[in-house]
Amino acid sequence: MTDFHAAGGVRPQFHGPVQDMRPLVLKGLVLTLVTLGVYRFWYQTNIRRFLWGRTEIDGDALEYTGRGMELFLGFLIALAVLIPLNVLIALLSFSGDPFVQVAVQLVYTFGLLFLVQYALYRARRYRLSRTLWRGVRLGQTGSGWTYAGLSFGWGLLTLVTLGLAYPFMRASLERYKVNHTWFGDQQGRFTATGGELFRKGVLFWLLLALLVVAPAAALIGFAASEAQSAVDMGRAGWLTILFFVAAAPLAFTLITIYQAVEFRWWANGLHVGPASAQSDLSAFAFLKTYLGFALATLLFSIATAILFAIVGAALGGTAALRQSGTPALVFTGITYLSTLLGYAALWQLYVVRPLWKKGFESVTLAGLGSLVAAQSPDQPANAFGEGVADALDFGAGF
The missing domain is CATH 1.10.287 (Helix Hairpins)
Incomplete structure (x- = not known):
C-alpha cells in the first residue's frame, strides 16, 4: 500500500465547530416550520454552503454555488410532472377489474422505485455541478436512466440473495457514478471491487443473519412440538421478543461498524485523474x-x-x-x-x-498537484432531479 504521507499526501480539514452551525440550523428549522416547508430549499442550501465552505483541501476551501430558488423551482417542475401521473394511476386503480388494479399497483410501485434512483443520480449531478475547488467546477456525465436501470436490477438481485449481492451492487453503482464524475477535464475512476467489500462484510452479514434466524428457528421448532402447552408457547414467544430486543444494540453496533468499513473501502477506491485517496x-x-x-x-x-x-x-x-x-x-x-x-x-x-x-x-489525498491545470468545460446542471427526489420525499442529502 502506498504511503500517502511520504508521497506528499494532503489531509482535508474541516473548520466548522458545532457552535457555529447551531444558529444556522435553528434559524433554518424555525423558518421552515413557519413557512410550512417552503424555506427548506434555502435551509438545505445554507447547510451545504456551511459544510462545503468550512472544508479545506490543501489550504483552499470548497465552494458551493447552488441557490435555494433553483431547488424550489426544480421541486415545482417535478410536481408538475408527478401530479398528473399520480392522478392517472389513481383513476386506473378504481377499475373494477382486480387484474387491472394489481397491475396498476405493481407498475406504480416499481415505477416509483425506478424514478427515485433516476432522481438521486440527477440530484448528485446538480450538487457536483455547484461544487468548485480552486475555481474548477466538478461535474457528472452519464445517464440517469441507465443508473436507475442498474440500481433496479441490482436491487432485485440483492433482495433475492438476501443481501449477499449487496457488495457487488454497491461496487457496480459506485463505479458508474465515479467513472462519470469529473473535476474540470479530469475524469474520476473507481477501482474498489465488490469482492473486496464482500470479504470485508460477509462476517457482519453472518452475524446479523444469526441474530434474526436463530430465535425465529427456535420458536418455529418449539411450535412444531405437539407436546408443548399454550402456556409454554406464550413463554417461548415472550422469550423470542426479549431476545430480539436484547439483540438490537448488537445489531446496531454491527451495522455502524460496517458503515465505517464500507466508507474506508469506498474512499480507497476513489481516483480523479492521477490523484487518489486513502482513508484510515x-x-x-x-x-x-x-x-x-x-x-x-x-x-x-x-x-x-x-x-x-x-x-x-x-x-x-x-x-x-x-x-x-x-x-x-x-x-x-x-x-x-x-x-x-x-x-x-x-x-x-x-x-x-x-x-x-x-x-x-480521515482521507489522505495524493497527486493533487496534477489537478492544478484542470479546466471547467461543463455548464452547471439544472435542479430537476433534486426536485423529483424532494417531491418523492427522498431527500437528495448532502
Whole structure:
C-alpha cells in the first residue's frame, strides 16, 4: 500500500465547530416550520454552503454555488410532472377489474422505485455541478436512466440473495457514478471491487443473519412440538421478543461498524485523474457519532418532558387541558412540533456535521498537484432531479 504521507499526501480539514452551525440550523428549522416547508430549499442550501465552505483541501476551501430558488423551482417542475401521473394511476386503480388494479399497483410501485434512483443520480449531478475547488467546477456525465436501470436490477438481485449481492451492487453503482464524475477535464475512476467489500462484510452479514434466524428457528421448532402447552408457547414467544430486543444494540453496533468499513473501502477506491485517496477511518468512528446523538436525544427528551410537564401544570394540569378544547390542541401541536424541531436540529448538529468532518479528515489525498491545470468545460446542471427526489420525499442529502 502506498504511503500517502511520504508521497506528499494532503489531509482535508474541516473548520466548522458545532457552535457555529447551531444558529444556522435553528434559524433554518424555525423558518421552515413557519413557512410550512417552503424555506427548506434555502435551509438545505445554507447547510451545504456551511459544510462545503468550512472544508479545506490543501489550504483552499470548497465552494458551493447552488441557490435555494433553483431547488424550489426544480421541486415545482417535478410536481408538475408527478401530479398528473399520480392522478392517472389513481383513476386506473378504481377499475373494477382486480387484474387491472394489481397491475396498476405493481407498475406504480416499481415505477416509483425506478424514478427515485433516476432522481438521486440527477440530484448528485446538480450538487457536483455547484461544487468548485480552486475555481474548477466538478461535474457528472452519464445517464440517469441507465443508473436507475442498474440500481433496479441490482436491487432485485440483492433482495433475492438476501443481501449477499449487496457488495457487488454497491461496487457496480459506485463505479458508474465515479467513472462519470469529473473535476474540470479530469475524469474520476473507481477501482474498489465488490469482492473486496464482500470479504470485508460477509462476517457482519453472518452475524446479523444469526441474530434474526436463530430465535425465529427456535420458536418455529418449539411450535412444531405437539407436546408443548399454550402456556409454554406464550413463554417461548415472550422469550423470542426479549431476545430480539436484547439483540438490537448488537445489531446496531454491527451495522455502524460496517458503515465505517464500507466508507474506508469506498474512499480507497476513489481516483480523479492521477490523484487518489486513502482513508484510515476508525471502525468505531460512526458508532461514537451515533451514540453521541442517542445521548443528546435522550437528554433533550428528558428536558422537553420536564419543561412541558411544568407548563402543563401551570395551565391547570392534564384534566383542565382536555376540557379546554382549542387551547389543548394548540398546546399539543406546539409540544409535538417543538420536539420534532429539536430532534431535527440534533440530527444536523450531532450526526450530519460530525460524519462529514470524520469522513473528510480521515482521507489522505495524493497527486493533487496534477489537478492544478484542470479546466471547467461543463455548464452547471439544472435542479430537476433534486426536485423529483424532494417531491418523492427522498431527500437528495448532502
